[in-house]
Amino acid sequence: MAVLITGISGNLGRVIAKILHRGEKVIGLDRRAFPGAPKDLEVHHLDIRKRKVEDLFRKGEIHALLHMAIIHDPRLPQAEHHQYNVLGTKAVLEYAVKYGLKKVVVLSSTNVYGPQPDNDNFLTEDSPLLGSQRFADIRDLVEVDMLAQQSMWKHPEIETCIIRPVHIVGPSVKNAPSNYLRIPRPWMLAGFDPMVQLIHEEDVGLALQLALKPGARGVYNVVGPGELPLSAVMRELGRVPIPVPHLIARPLLNKLFQYRLAGFPGAELDHLQFLCTADGTRAVRELGFRPQYTLRETIRSVLGEQPAREAGG
Amino acid sequence: MLPAIESKALARYDRDRPRGILGFVRSKMEKWTMDLGGQDLEARLSRLVAPQNEYGVDPFGLELDFAKAAVAPVLWLYKHYFRVETHGIEQVPAGRVMLIANHSGQLPMDGAMIGMSMLLEAEPPRIARAMVEKWAPTLPYVAPFFARIGQVVGTPENCRRLLAAEETILVFPEGVRGLNKTYDKKYQLQEFGSGFMRLALETKTPILPVAVVGAEEQAPALFDFKAAARFLGIPALPLSPTLGLPLPVKYHLHFGAPMTFTGSADDEDQELERKVREVKTRLQSMLDAGVAQRRSIF
Numbered sequence: 341m342a343v344l345i346t347g348i349s350g351n352l353g354r355v356i357a358k359i360l361h362r363g364e365k366v367i368g369l370d371r372r373a374f375p376g377a378p379k380d381l382e383v384h385h386l387d388i389r390k391r392k393v394e395d396l397f398r399k400g401e402i403h404a405l406l407h408m409a410i411i412h413d414p415r416l417p418q419a420e421h422h423q424y425n426v427l428g429t430k431a432v433l434e435y436a437v438k439y440g441l442k443k444v445v446v447l448s449s450t451n452v453y454g455p456q457p458d459n460d461n462f463l464t465e466d467s468p469l470l471g472s473q474r475f476a477d478i479r480d481l482v483e484v485d486m487l488a489q490q491s492m493w494k495h496p497e498i499e500t501c502i503i504r505p506v507h508i509v510g511p512s513v514k515n516a517p518s519n520y521l522r523i524p525r526p527w528m529l530a531g532f533d534p535m536v537q538l539i540h541e542e543d544v545g546l547a548l549q550l551a552l553k554p555g556a557r558g559v560y561n562v563v564g565p566g567e568l569p570l571s572a573v574m575r576e577l578g579r580v581p582i583p584v585p586h587l588i589a590r591p592l593l594n595k596l597f598q599y600r601l602a603g604f605p606g607a608e609l610d611h612l613q614f615l616c617t618a619d620g621t622r623a624v625r626e627l628g629f630r631p632q633y634t635l636r637e638t639i640r641s642v643l644g645e646q647p648a649r650e651a652g653g
Numbered sequence: 654m655l656p657a658i659e660s661k662a663l664a665r666y667d668r669d670r671p672r673g674i675l676g677f678v679r680s681k682m683e684k685w686t687m688d689l690g691g692q693d694l695e696a697r698l699s700r701l702v703a704p705q706n707e708y709g710v711d712p713f714g715l716e717l718d719f720a721k722a723a724v725a726p727v728l729w730l731y732k733h734y735f736r737v738e739t740h741g742i743e744q745v746p747a748g749r750v751m752l753i754a755n756h757s758g759q760l761p762m763d764g765a766m767i768g769m770s771m772l773l774e775a776e777p778p779r780i781a782r783a784m785v786e787k788w789a790p791t792l793p794y795v796a797p798f799f800a801r802i803g804q805v806v807g808t809p810e811n812c813r814r815l816l817a818a819e820e821t822i823l824v825f826p827e828g829v830r831g832l833n834k835t836y837d838k839k840y841q842l843q844e845f846g847s848g849f850m851r852l853a854l855e856t857k858t859p860i861l862p863v864a865v866v867g868a869e870e871q872a873p874a875l876f877d878f879k880a881a882a883r884f885l886g887i888p889a890l891p892l893s894p895t896l897g898l899p900l901p902v903k904y905h906l907h908f909g910a911p912m913t914f915t916g917s918a919d920d921e922d923q924e925l926e927r928k929v930r931e932v933k934t935r936l937q938s939m940l941d942a943g944v945a946q947r948r949s950i951f
Contacts, residue, residue, distance in 0.1 A: 457790040460810040461713055531793025535714045535800070568708045569716075569797070576708075586793060614790060635706060 342367045343552065344402045346388055346432060347409030349374040351512045352541055356408070357381065359545040360552070367402065369393065370409065388428035397439040404443035404552055405436050410484055412515060414477060414597075414605050422480040429484045433491045436498060445501045445551045446488040447544075450537075450561060452481060452504065455616035461535070462619035465504070465559040475607035489559065501551035503544075505562040506618055507611075510541030511644045517611075519603055521577060521642045527593075530583035532613045533571045539564030540633040540641055550627040560627060563620025565635040570612065576639045586613060682722035689728045690773075697778040713815075714800035715780065723802050724769070730762070731769045735867065735904040740943075742908050745775045749816045749858050750911065751849060752781065752823045753932055755842055755940060756831030758868035759897045766904055767823055767863060775821075782815055783823040809852060816856040824849045826929070833889035836873035840866075840940050847922070847929045855918035859911035860932055864939035866907065870950045871899035902950055907943045909935060 343360060347353045348368030354376075360366050361378055368374060368383035377383055386392055388409050396402065409428055411421040429446070436444045453463045454471035469486070472479035485502060492500035507517035517538070520526055539562065547562040574581050584592070589609055596602035610616075623629040631638070637647045687695065701717065710716045731737050745752075754767060764783050771781040784807025790796045805811050807824075815822055825831060826845040834843060853860050874891030882890035891897075912935065914928050 458787040458806060458808065460808045460814075461805060462810070462814060464810070529793070531795075531797070533797040533800075535710075535712075566706045567712055567714075568706065568710055569714065569801075572708045572710070635708070 341403045342401050343404045345406045351514050355512050355541050356545045397435040406445045408447040425480040426483050429487050437495050443499045448485040448502050448504045450504050450506050450618045452485045455610040455614035457614050459615045464619045499557040501556050502559045505539050505544050506537035509538050510641045513541050518642045526581050527584050528581040529586040529612045533569045534615050535567045536570050537563050537567045537617050538638050540638045543631040547629050560623040561618040561620045562623050564638050565631045567617050573639055679722045682725045685725040715803035716801045719801040727765050734901050737766050737904040739770050739774050739906045742774050744908050744910050749819045750821050751858050751860050752863050753860055754863040756825035756827045759872040763865045763868045779821050781821045781823045812852050816858050829888045833891050835877050839869040842937050845929050845933050847925050850929050851918045859913050861911050862909040862936040864907040864943050866943035867902045867904040870902045872897050907939050
């Protein structure tokens with residue numbers, strides 16, 4: 341019996357594969373190579389949309405699916421990541437039904453709620469998914485979450501978990517929030533200092549591990565060790581941010597992004613202006629999730645710092 | 654319930670205080686607060702129980718150190734400008750409570766003064782959370798300022814969460830209708846929203862009426878320039894001879910007895926409105942009595 345991890349060669353995928361691999365058999369699926377993969381880890385280099393993917397399921401060895409083959413790259417044309425994310429998700433969810441898998445875990449994120457001025461301070465899992473309202477390019481990510489929810493209701497025989505972590509940071513991940521925090525003189529929006537939540541990549545691994553356990557089912561926000569003002573994160577990292585008036589920041593960043601002088605499109609600035617913080621109590625209560633990294637360790641992990649701790653975390 | 658903050662590094666992290674001019678202003682303001690409040694205030698501040706993390710903020714973004722500096726001018730207004738007098742503040746119960754007050758005076762000084770009275774005179778001392786308008790988070794500098802002093806956007810979910818955590822909430826059911834009304838309507842309660850009643854029923858929270866007497870006269874508006882307000886996209890444009898700035902009127906805060914309501918939050922509007930009317934009637938009679946009782950506006 342094995343867990344199939346899609347998107348295993350990504351920065352986060354590799355971290356999670358190594359965590360899960362300690363406890364059970366893992367099969368990987370990714371177009372990309374997995375450098376430094378553990379020897380007994382079987383990785384299939386296939387595009388998730390190809391028919392051959394079905395063969396993996398047909399063998400009957402896979403009992404659980406961890407789906408994280410979801411592209412977030414804002415540089416790719418919208419059509420390309422939309423197709424990949426939506427069709428890929430649809431295909432593996434269908435195979436999971438067809439071949440009688442016991443468990444499906446889909447990695448979504450709290451970005452599906454989106455930062456908005458009138459957000460609750462702690463968004464629950466029932467909050468509307470308005471993420472693409474102000475940032476149209478991420479509508480495929482919202483759709484992936486919706487597809488997983490649909491499958492969860494339509495197929496009660498499969499234990500489906502949708503995991504929505506807050507901003508993931510860590511020494512390995514290279515996503516928008518961690519890249520932003522690695523900029524020596526990052527922008528902040530003048531006169532704005534929203535509360536933010538970060539989670540360590542290994543804590544996400546822990547949450548996924550708990551979601552894969554028999555019995556777990558449902559939608560879960562996964563929140564790290566707490567929330568703090570963005571300015572406090574900057575101070576902890578020793579950053580001296582540049583305050584940019586919000587009225588000019590968005591068009592300016594869009595231009596810079598267009599000419600490849602910035603790594604983020606203007607819409608990402610909403611995260612520096614408004615709240616998108618979540619209530620993680622359901623995962624604490626029902627999955628028994630407790631972040632292993634402190635707030636300070638989590639923030640400093642973007643610098644590549646690893647706190648000294650005993651094996652097994 | 655609030656997410657529990659659990660940290661292995663609970664030893665209070667020595668945060669970098671803001672440097673330069675900001676840091677200077679902040680330490681001066683903090684000193685001003687302490688000079689105005691004296692030892693009494695220091696003792697009361699130390700009794701505040703805010704669930705802070707190692708960065709000195711609570712889950713809603715309240716930062717006590719910042720608030721201490723920020724309240725200095727409000728504290729001065731409370732003690733020396735408006736010379737606030739409270740009546741019956743001992744009726745404010747410990748634990749969750751919803752303060753329902755009349756709103757007036759063009760600038761929301763009434764909210765600041767009620768908040769101050771909760772810190773200075775209520776037992777136990779507490780930080781009241783006013784339910785802020787939904788556009789406040791879009792205003793630069795205002796948004797983080799409100800958050801650091803513990804004010805929260807007034808969504809029902811936020812309100813529910815704070816009440817579940819046994820906090821004190823301040824609601825003006827009239828909203829801007831009360832704040833921006835013209836002088837001819839002074840001490841007449843405007844239309845009440847009913848959202849507060851639904852939340853009170855749902856969370857079994859006592860309602861405590863607070864009549865603010867004095868604020869009506871701080872900036873009397875003679876005329877509401879409605880056409881211009883519409884043009885500017887704001888709710889009202891009242892014109893007052895003081896240009897909106899408050900006169901040194903004397904504030905009286907009358908606290909009523911807690912009112913508890915029973916019933917379902919999902920009752921028909923009619924049933925709900927009956928309960929809202931009960932609160933409104935009580936508050937109006939407290940207002941009338943308060944106005945009759947005072948000797949001078951100043």
